[in-house]
Amino acid sequence: MxxxxxxxxxxxxxxxxxxxxxxxxxxxxxxxxxxxxxxxxxxxxxxxxxGDSGETGVDSGFAAAGSMWHNVPVDELFPPTVQGKGAGPGDADRVWTRIAVAPDSGCEDAFDPLLRKLLAPVGCERLLRATYTDATQSHVTTVGLLFTKADAAGMASLAGRFDKERLDRRTDLIPRPYAAKGTAAAGFGAGQRAAWAISVLTDAPVVVYAVTGWADGRGVDTPLPAGDAMESGATTAPAQAGLGHEAQGLADRVERGLRKNVGTTTEQPS
The missing domain is CATH 1.20.5 (Single alpha-helices involved in coiled-coils or other helix-helix interfaces)
Structure with a gap:
């Protein structure tokens, strides 16, 4: 059918x-x-x-950031004046003025031994530093850009260790300041470090840090990581003086400037 x-x-x-x-x-x-x-x-x-792939742009940006220490003018990495809108306690505005720029160098004698050992796996291509003072010239802050020799995996590994072990909070891993003679930071030594911030970037071979103290050279018994010094209700002298905001605010803005310059560097002509 x-x-x-x-x-x-x-x-x-x-x-x-x-x-x-x-x-x-x-x-x-x-x-x-x-x-x-x-x-x-x-x-x-x-x-x-x-040559377009999903990772090409990321790779080129990472490589461009690694060469910025000799491709980008110092005034763009460390501007003569840095505006910190809302960067102070209670979202008060801040203005920082650059008073010294260290010669670009390697990392020998730039860090305490323990921090130098911790950073050794990523290597040291170049270290750039500048020191700023606030509008009242009461505080001084050194900001550093450590350009490493590491690839993206190496930076991710170091960042993971910092995060897991909370290394950015340890008082035996505070970066050293740059105390320039003849400036408000002349007396800014290891004993004057009051607050600090340190950040390991994973999209660039760079470690960004800042360390703050008083311009009058007074010593500090117990320095604080910037996050602790910025907490509401903190009663220590560095916290009351807003030094956590000084360190974190400058570090953040120098990092933003670095990222902005990476974007400019990687733009392709039309």
């Missing part, structure tokens, strides 16, 4: 067998298929010719 092929109806209510496409439909489908394959193939070829 056999059955007739089931019928459907076209737009004019004429019966036609189901499952059978008109010639125009078949032609249209074939054209779409050819065009689709052509577009996909063209996109793949174009991407390959341009």
């Amino acid at each position: 056999t059955f007739a092929q089931p019928e459907g109806y076209d737009e004019n209510a004429r019966p036609h067998p189901l499952g059978r496409r008109g010639r125009s439909q078949v032609v249209a489908a074939a054209v779409c298929l050819v065009l689709g394959v052509g577009l996909i193939g063209g996109a793949v070829a174009g991407s390959w010719l341009a």
Whole structure:
């Protein structure tokens, strides 16, 4: 026993067998298929010719950041004046003025032995430092950019260790200040470190840090990580003086400037 092929109806209510496409439909489908394959193939070829992949932009940005210590003017990495809108206690505005720039150098004698040992796995390509004072010239802050020799995996590993072991809070891992002679920071030594911030970047081979103290050279018995000094209700002298805000505020803005310059460096001409 056999059955007739089931019928459907076209737009004019004429019966036609189901499952059978008109010639125009078949032609249209074939054209779409050819065009689709052509577009996909063209996109793949174009991407390959341009060297475009999902990670290319990230890789180029990482590499560009690593060369900024000799490609970007010092006034862009450490501006003569830094505006800190809302960076002070109670969201007060801050203004910092650069009073000294250290010669670019290696890392020998730039860090205490334990911190130098911790940073050793990522290497030291170049260390750039500048020291600022606040508008009242009561505080001094050294900001540093350590350009490492590490790749992205190496920076991620170091950042993970800092995060897991909370190394940015240890008082035996505070960066050293840059005490320039003849400036308000002349007496800014190891014993004057009051608050600090340190950040290991993972999208650039850079460690950003800042360390703050009083401009009058007074000593500090118990320095605080910037986060602790910025907590509401903190009663220590560095916290009451807003030194945590000084360190964190300057470190954040220098880091933002670094990222902005990376974006400019990696732009392609049109």
